[in-house]
Amino acid sequence: MYDILVIGGGINGAGIARDAAGRGLNVLLVEKDDLASHTSSASTKLIHGGLRYLEHYDFGLVRKALIEREALLRAAPHIIWPLRFVLPHEQSLRPSWLIRIGLFLYDHLGGRKELPATRSVKRTSDPIFAPLKSRFIKGFEYSDCWVEDSRLVVLNAVDAAHHGADVMTRTECTSLKAEGGIWTARLKHPDQSETRVEARTVINAAGPWVDQLAARAGIRRNAPDVRLVKGSHIIVPKLFDDERCFIFQSADGRVIFAIPYENGAYTLIGTTDLPFDEDLNQVEASAEEIAYLCEVSNTYFERQITPGDVVSTYAGVRPLYEDQAADASSVTRDYVLKTDTIANAPFLSVIGGKITTYRKLAEDVMKQLAETFPNMTGPWTAERPLPGGDIPGGDFEAYLEACRKDYPWLPPELLHRLLRTHGTQIQVLLKNAKSLDDLGRHFGAGLYEREIDYLIEHEFAHTAEDILKRRTKLGLHMHQDDISGVRDHFEDRSVALQASASALQP
Ligand SMILES: Cc1cc2nc3c(=O)[nH]c(=O)nc-3n(C[C@H](O)[C@H](O)[C@H](O)COP(=O)(O)OP(=O)(O)OC[C@H]3O[C@@H](n4cnc5c(N)ncnc54)[C@H](O)[C@@H]3O)c2cc1C
Numbered sequence: 001m002y003d004i005l006v007i008g009g010g011i012n013g014a015g016i017a018r019d020a021a022g023r024g025l026n027v028l029l030v031e032k033d034d035l036a037s038h039t040s041s042a043s044t045k046l047i048h049g050g051l052r053y054l055e056h057y058d059f060g061l062v063r064k065a066l067i068e069r070e071a072l073l074r075a076a077p078h079i080i081w082p083l084r085f086v087l088p089h090e091q092s093l094r095p096s097w098l099i100r101i102g103l104f105l106y107d108h109l110g111g112r113k114e115l116p117a118t119r120s121v122k123r124t125s126d127p128i129f130a131p132l133k134s135r136f137i138k139g140f141e142y143s144d145c146w147v148e149d150s151r152l153v154v155l156n157a158v159d160a161a162h163h164g165a166d167v168m169t170r171t172e173c174t175s176l177k178a179e180g181g182i183w184t185a186r187l188k189h190p191d192q193s194e195t196r197v198e199a200r201t202v203i204n205a206a207g208p209w210v211d212q213l214a215a216r217a218g219i220r221r222n223a224p225d226v227r228l229v230k231g232s233h234i235i236v237p238k239l240f241d242d243e244r245c246f247i248f249q250s251a252d253g254r255v256i257f258a259i260p261y262e263n264g265a266y267t268l269i270g271t272t273d274l275p276f277d278e279d280l281n282q283v284e285a286s287a288e289e290i291a292y293l294c295e296v297s298n299t300y301f302e303r304q305i306t307p308g309d310v311v312s313t314y315a316g317v318r319p320l321y322e323d324q325a326a327d328a329s330s331v332t333r334d335y336v337l338k339t340d341t342i343a344n345a346p347f348l349s350v351i352g353g354k355i356t357t358y359r360k361l362a363e364d365v366m367k368q369l370a371e372t373f374p375n376m377t378g379p380w381t382a383e384r385p386l387p388g389g390d391i392p393g394g395d396f397e398a399y400l401e402a403c404r405k406d407y408p409w410l411p412p413e414l415l416h417r418l419l420r421t422h423g424t425q426i427q428v429l430l431k432n433a434k435s436l437d438d439l440g441r442h443f444g445a446g447l448y449e450r451e452i453d454y455l456i457e458h459e460f461a462h463t464a465e466d467i468l469k470r471r472t473k474l475g476l477h478m479h480q481d482d483i484s485g486v487r488d489h490f491e492d493r494s495v496a497l498q499a500s501a502s503a504l505q506p
Pocket residue numbers: 007008009010011012013030031032033034035036037038039040041042043044045046047048171172173174205206207208209213229230231232271272315316317318319352353354355356357
């Protein structure tokens with residue numbers, strides 16, 4: 001019997017599984033698709049306090065998120081790194097003094113230590129204005145962080161497994177029943193077979209499905225806990241050369257980010273905020289959202305874009321806590337934990353939250369379970385690196401330099417990508433390889449057979465998409481033929497595995 005069954009392998013479920021397993025609890029994490037295959041791979045990929053939330057007086061959330069920013073940066077300096085954002089001042093929108101006060105608070109609310117402070121910027125002295133229309137002459141520059149969102153989820157699940165958790169992807173929890181203080185869950189596996197597991201506690205971390213899962217456990221509420229709000233992004237060939245990002249104010253009061261993407265080859269633009277009531281498994285950017293994002297971009301950049309310039313899009317549904325706010329943009333981004341006890345067995349639902357606050361959320365979940373598990377150990381994740389994040393002094397550039405000496409045969413671009421993806425785990429991945437030939441077949445865009453094997457063996461990857469979209473984003477850089485090559489490789493592998501499994505049968 002498990003102590004905890006965590007349902008949902010997005011950032012919240014993976015973070016809770018890691019924290020609980022590290023406290024000595026017996027944990028099972030189940031995810032109906034791949035890890036991070038829904039909202040947690042469709043974010044703007046920022047570890048941020050959320051400057052915009054100050055306008056809604058959500059100081060508690062901003063402070064909590066700003067404190068987490070530096071803790072997460074320390075835990076995973078390979079997949080999380082500092083960014084500078086430039087906010088060009090638009091005369092007709094928020095006044096300069098208001099932005100200045102907001103940024104002062106943003107700099108000070110969370111005890112910022114490592115990230116540089118806000119400063120003013122002017123067209124006359126800063127090339128950042130070059131790609132912008134000439135009416136933008138001044139603005140502000142402040143700090144936040146980038147995160148490879150799907151990798152953050154995967155690394156939490158990997159670390160949960162290192163601490164003894166069982167992790168089952170492509171496994172759906174189809175029903176739940178509580179009796180005598182024990183939950184029995186029915187699980188459906190990829191081959192359509194079904195098993196049952198028992199657990200003392202269930203954590204409902206099903207994100208946008210949180211209400212549906214509660215209903216499967218027989219919990220009925222008068223009103224939904226969750227408000228579903230869709231957000232879309234577009235990816236276009238790069239619109240500017242600077243490493244810094246832009247945060248634009250749109251006339252409807254929203255803010256839109258324009259961020260250098262995939263080593264600056266592209267610009268990522270997002271996001272939208274739209275009520276959502278369609279199929280949660282089919283979330284896509286609509287033509288209207290794409291047109292809207294192009295329009296906001298065109299208000300600021302000299303270079304004009306049309307939907308025809310968009311090379312890729314992605315969309316996700318925010319599972320926000322239903323606080324009855326009038327419009328989708330102003331619903332709180334903070335989380336709420338709700339515990340229902342059925343037949344003496346706790347069922348804890350996670351509603352809302354941001355990627356930025358997942359670690360703190362997991363700690364708060366464990367606090368709520370203190371009475372159920374009096375022998376579990378205390379909080380531990382604040383100062384512990386995620387897999388690959390134990391880079392000496394957290395200094396990525398120095399580590400890159402050292403690895404250049406250790407692996408002189410790796411082309412610099414490939415080494416950089418491998419380190420940004422795997423951090424110190426590069427040593428496990430490369431093992432005793434001495435040349436590119438030792439990495440096996442090359443599938444294109446720097447993806448070698450060795451890395452595919454590593455991702456299957458260590459990171460729960462099962463399909464080409466798991467690797468090309470979530471463990472890496474190499475699909476964006478590959479030709480269709482290369483992508484087909486990776487898919488064929490997976491098919492050949494599974495045929496070979498099935499053949500060897502049947503050969504072993506008596
Ligand atoms: C457009 C957009 C931009 C965002 N930008 C940011 C940002 O820049 N920074 C930030 O901090 N946050 C951001 N967020 C918020 C953040 O992405 C979400 O709060 C977070 O990813 C939610 O994670 P989750 O684990 O709750 O949900 P999910 O990632 O959706 O995970 C829930 C999982 O549960 C699984 N599941 C559901 N039912 C079952 C079942 N019965 N059995 C098994 N598995 C099941 C689903 O398949 C899913 O994978 C953004 C969100 C959106 C949509």
